[in-house]
Amino acid sequence: MLLEVNNLVKEFEKGKPVVDKVSFTLKEDEIFALLGPSGCGKTTTLRLIAGFETPGEGTVKLRGRLLSDTQIRVAPQKRGIGFVFQDYALFPHMTALDNVAFGLNELPKHKRKVFAEEVLCRTGMGDFKGRNPSELSGGQQQRVALARAIAPKPQLVLLDEPFSNLDAMLRDSTRKEVRSILKKAGMSAILVTHDQEEALSFADRIAVMNDGKIEQIGTPEEVYYKPKTKFVAQFLGRTNLFEVNAGGGNEIETSIGPIKLDCNACGRVVCSIRPEHLTIEKPNGASPDNIGLIIGREFKGHDITYHVLYKGERYIVHTDNRILFNPDDKVVLRALEPAVVLQDPLN
Numbered sequence: 219m220l221l222e223v224n225n226l227v228k229e230f231e232k233g234k235p236v237v238d239k240v241s242f243t244l245k246e247d248e249i250f251a252l253l254g255p256s257g258c259g260k261t262t263t264l265r266l267i268a269g270f271e272t273p274g275e276g277t278v279k280l281r282g283r284l285l286s287d288t289q290i291r292v293a294p295q296k297r298g299i300g301f302v303f304q305d306y307a308l309f310p311h312m313t314a315l316d317n318v319a320f321g322l323n324e325l326p327k328h329k330r331k332v333f334a335e336e337v338l339c340r341t342g343m344g345d346f347k348g349r350n351p352s353e354l355s356g357g358q359q360q361r362v363a364l365a366r367a368i369a370p371k372p373q374l375v376l377l378d379e380p381f382s383n384l385d386a387m388l389r390d391s392t393r394k395e396v397r398s399i400l401k402k403a404g405m406s407a408i409l410v411t412h413d414q415e416e417a418l419s420f421a422d423r424i425a426v427m428n429d430g431k432i433e434q435i436g437t438p439e440e441v442y443y444k445p446k447t448k449f450v451a452q453f454l455g456r457t458n459l460f461e462v463n464a465g466g467g468n469e470i471e472t473s474i475g476p477i478k479l480d481c482n483a484c485g486r487v488v489c490s491i492r493p494e495h496l497t498i499e500k501p502n503g504a505s506p507d508n509i510g511l512i513i514g515r516e517f518k519g520h521d522i523t524y525h526v527l528y529k530g531e532r533y534i535v536h537t538d539n540r541i542l543f544n545p546d547d548k549v550v551l552r553a554l555e556p557a558v559v560l561q562d563p564l565n
Contacts, residue, residue, distance in 0.1 A: 220244050220406050221267070221374060226276035228262055236262050238430035240276070244374070244406055249397065251409045251417040254427035255453070260410045263427075264376050267408070268301050269294035280373055300367030304379040306359045308351040314338060314362045315347040318369050337369045338362070341399055356384045357392045364396055368405060375400065375407040381416060393420055414454050418442065426450045443492070444480065448562045451490040456534050458491050459560075470557070473529040475508070478556035488560045493536040495555035498524060498543060504550050512547045526551060 221244035228237040237259040244250050252260040265271045267278055269285065269292060278286040280299070285292045294301075308317050319334035338344050341361040351359055360380055367375050380396070381389045397420055400407050411417050417424050418438040425435045426449070434446045445451035448459060462470045464483035469476055474496075479489065501509050510533070514525030517539075524535045524543065528551055535551070543549060 220246050220248070220281060221408075222277075222279040223263075223267065224277045224279075226263065226266055226278070227274045228259075228266060228271060229274050235274075235430050237266065237273075240427075240430075240432055242425050242432065242435055244408065247401075247404050247406055249400060249407045249409065249420060249422050251411060251421035251424045252427055253411055253414065253417040253424050253453075255412055258427040259430040260412075260427050261378055264378055264408060264410050267374075268299055268376055269297050298373040300370065300372035300375040302360075302363050302367045302375065302377045302380045304382060306351070306363040306380075308359060308363060308366070310351050313348050313350055314343060314354065314365075317351070317362055318366045321366060321370050324370065334365075334369060337365045340403070341365045342395065355388075357388045360384065360392055361395070361399075364399065368399075368403060373406070375405055377407055377409045379410055379412070381411075382413075389416075396420075418454075426453060428453075444558055445490055446561045448488065448490075448560055451558070451560065456493050456536075458493065458496065458533050459488060460491075460531070460557075461486060461488050463487075464559075468556075473531055474533075474551040474553065477553045480556045480558050483559045488562050489557040490560055491553060491555070491557040493523065493534040495553060495557075496533065496535045497537060497552050497554055498526060498535050498541065498549040499552060501548050501550055508550055509548050510551055512543050512545050512549060515543070515545055 224241050226237050226240040227235050229235050240263055252263060254260050262271060266273050272291050273286055284290055285297055315331055315334050318337055319330040322330040322333060325333060335347055338347050341364055343361050346354060346358060381393055384392055393416060409420055423437055424441050425432045426441055428449045434441050434450045441450060442454050451457045462472055464470050464485060464487050466482060466484040468479045468482050470479060510526045510528030512524055513527045516523040520539060522537050522539055526533045526535055533551060
């Protein structure tokens with residue numbers, strides 16, 4: 219195991235942990251994401267791993283080497299960890315080449331710029347080696363910052379919201395490029411982000427954080443399709459939540475009819491079903507009690523989002539662009555996939 223984070227706790231104000239018993243592991247050559255809203259503790263967790271902050275409790279180990287606990291704190295520059303800051307933190311008076319060469323203290327001076335140029339070429343920035351940061355675009359600065367982080371051959375690279383300053387189109391292309399660079403270099407990385415799409419497309423595994431705690435860890439598919447809590451279900455895109463009485467089996471009766479569950483359940487439970495796991499159809503003689511009304515429609519080109527009022531409840535339905543209805547049309551709802559039983563206790 220490359221990285222082991224065990225029960226990290228960090229308080230800036232007594233009794234109010236910003237990071238609360240956070241634990242996870244990172245495998246070799248894995249890209250991991252800490253995903254959550256602003257203020258959930260994800261950046262502080264990253265800074266604890268980097269050594270910029272000291273934990274009140276817990277440990278950080280890299281390849282079995284203890285980096286942090288309540289007594290020991292290895293200096294950030296001695297951890298073998300690269301860090302890409304949100305604002306890139308490039309030296310404005312240095313060229314791209316000099317920025318990358320700056321941290322290569324382990325190499326003889328006459329070899330530093332040669333190696334730095336090789337790394338810049340790997341990130342597609344070889345032709346811009348003589349430019350200062352002010353002469354580079356946001357995406358180019360981001361790649362120089364990444365080159366500077368990976369040039370010393372760290373065991374781990376930490377990325378703190380590295381794409382947030384880029385426009386939407388550049389953010390998407392740069393994200394793909396950075397992932398490709400990391401994978402080709404065989405490097406492990408931890409990305410901090412509040413962007414769900416970014417985490418889902420960039421990471422091999424995701425930890426969803428809320429209020430200082432990790433609520434769920436899994437592959438992008440696991441956390442999206444099998445959320446464990448209301449927060450995870452709602453933070454990772456839209457969902458339909460409902461409470462029902464389960465009889466011990468894997469099927470429940472709901473206002474839209476019988477729905478399969480992803481597991482057996484008993485008693486009062488909270489369930490989640492994604493909008494794309496529902497569809498709408500023409501009533502075709504259905505009982506008036508089983509007919510809903512479209513109260514909103516969002517055309518998005520490749521798909522359409524419908525808002526349906528059904529027996530006093532509002533549902534969100536994503537369909538492809540061939541299923542065409544208009545506001546005020548009458549429809550029936552049907553589930554295409556099982557609903558997920560959440561672990562949240564009922565209030």
